[in-house]
Amino acid sequence: MPDTDRLQPATPQTIRQAAEALSAGGLVAFPTETVYGLGCDATNDAAVAAVYAAKQRPQFNPLIIHFSDKQAASQAVVFNDSADKLADIFWPGALTLVLPRRDGCTISLLASAGLDTLAVRVPNHRIADQLIQASGNPVAAPSANRSGEISPTTAQHVLDGLGDVVDVIVDGGMCAVGLECTVVDLSTETATLLRPGGITQEAIEAVIGPLAVAGTDDDAPKSPGQMSRHYAPKIPLRLNARAANPGEALLAFGPNAKRRAANLSRSGDLMEAAANLFAMLRMLDQPGFNGIAVMPIPDEGLGRAINDRLNRACTK
């Protein structure tokens, strides 16, 4: 179909169709009060991989998980005092909280780039809320632009940038805030502002006291894009391996591996490989092995993000 047919005005019927597309693993662009998001079912690894592919990100930056209310978010992450206070005051709204994942949390590990934390928020937008509720699952969504381009604040922007890769663009007019949300990491001892955004640092500090600011304070983590706090296995990784040495686990890719090996994608599909990456790394990261041998991954498309991730996991 022509790309323009994917752009739909937000009606109860188109929101229901968009929710069905999400449930089926599709990609739906939708409005929030900040910017348009490129959403997928946050519990579906393959759908999350498709989001990274669509954005053509050279890395797996962790995504924000969107919920319809605090109660729903608290099923995925563990709230502390500061999180309770900030959520009660600023949600729904342009504030994302980074908190520890709950045990048994069903959100895709790929969506959080394998981290033990999750970025959660409740957007202040009627259409976003209706979509999340109708789909029945939290929605993982980065801004709906290709990597390196400007975040979209109208449905037309999304159509121009990503029209060929989304299943539906729900048109809800212009975004009121027009700037991404503020991201605050509450998962460590010092609350840290990772990204300034729609809600000011001052407003947040008035509620929970002084924030460290990423990239400026020595003890604060680096800016989120270059975060060193990515998941790294405890045992060493050996890249571009043809086979496992004695004692090593094999993380295979493609058809030329033993059937029983953990295989990112037997058919060599990079999207499938991305979807499996973090879950398989965790599965093989066992003290019974002396390392993980990883077969070569083609350095193209999503393969670049996979290799970026594997390289970071090697250099602790």
Ligand code: TXA
């Ligand atoms: O307003 C917004 O934030 C929009 C709308 C759609 O909600 N979304 C958005 O997403 O801008 P994105 O992917 O462009 O930015 C997400 C930010 C990144 O800076 C990322 O590093 C950070 O959130 N982030 C996500 N998960 C994180 C985590 N577990 N720990 C630290 N930072 C995280």
Ligand code: MG
């Ligand atoms: Mg963005």
